[in-house]
Amino acid sequence: MAEIAAIAAKARALLRRVDAGVLSTQSLAQPGYPFGSLAPFALTHEARPILLVSSLAEHTRNLAADPRCCLTVLEPTGGERQATGRASLLGEARPLPEAERATAGARYLALFPEQRDFLQMRDFAFWSIEPLRVRWIGGFGEIHWVERDAWLLDTPEWREGEGSIVAHMNQEHADALAAICRCLLGVDGAGAELVAVDPEGFHVRAAGGVHWLAFARACRTAGDVRAEMVRLTRQAREAGAPPPG
Numbered sequence: 001m002a003e004i005a006a007i008a009a010k011a012r013a014l015l016r017r018v019d020a021g022v023l024s025t026q027s028l029a030q031p032g033y034p035f036g037s038l039a040p041f042a043l044t045h046e047a048r049p050i051l052l053v054s055s056l057a058e059h060t061r062n063l064a065a066d067p068r069c070c071l072t073v074l075e076p077t078g079g080e081r082q083a084t085g086r087a088s089l090l091g092e093a094r095p096l097p098e099a100e101r102a103t104a105g106a107r108y109l110a111l112f113p114e115q116r117d118f119l120q121m122r123d124f125a126f127w128s129i130e131p132l133r134v135r136w137i138g139g140f141g142e143i144h145w146v147e148r149d150a151w152l153l154d155t156p157e158w159r160e161g162e163g164s165i166v167a168h169m170n171q172e173h174a175d176a177l178a179a180i181c182r183c184l185l186g187v188d189g190a191g192a193e194l195v196a197v198d199p200e201g202f203h204v205r206a207a208g209g210v211h212w213l214a215f216a217r218a219c220r221t222a223g224d225v226r227a228e229m230v231r232l233t234r235q236a237r238e239a240g241a242p243p244p245g
Contacts, residue, residue, distance in 0.1 A: 048152070183236040
């Protein structure tokens with residue numbers, strides 16, 4: 001059980017770090033064949049992928065007829081591709097229920113603010129994929145199936161207060177975010193901005209991109225999040241301190 005939990009965490013971390021994958025649907029135009037398309041996505045706190053799709057898109061028409069799909073995500077690499085992580089999430093896609101649109105939509109747009117204008121067009125809507133199983137390949141010899149119950153996380157008690165956490169970090173701890181970006185993520189931290197938090201880490205916008213950094217443990221309470229932010233800040237400052245003379 002502990003091994004599967006660790007494997008699931010590895011696979012979720014990949015889907016937190018990477019913002020797009022290949023969405024495979026059941027083709028209407030060519031029945032019996034899969035149809036692949038590039039799909040930006042964001043994971044909810046519980047680890048369900050959220051998509052913003054147009055009703056005019058081929059993959060949306062395919063999903064409306066058959067919700068079964070697969071989202072495949074690859075670890076960016078310049079080295080041996082067979083030795084790097086990749087995950088294929090199998091599930092069923094549905095338009096987001098009204099009750100979930102505000103929270104999930106805000107999370108998606110925090111990561112993709114440039115797509116906000118699409119919502120002014122009537123044919124765009126948020127969909128989510130309900131996971132069934134996830135195939136994780138972490139490299140040679142590391143191949144596993146992760147079932148739905150092991151993949152999904154409990155909703156953290158601080159979910160509705162995420163905006164307050166983000167605002168507090170940006171307003172009161174900009175120097176800490178800059179140090180974390182510079183010393184732990186290896187990117188320029190000038191003007192770094194926290195954009196989203198999840199139970200296993202957070203996204204920060206810096207150096208012209210959005211980056212994800214993992215927590216050491218899952219954070220179910222606001223106190224857990226605070227403790228992890230303090231720990232990472234201390235780690236970053238220790239890493240950036242000049243060596244003793």
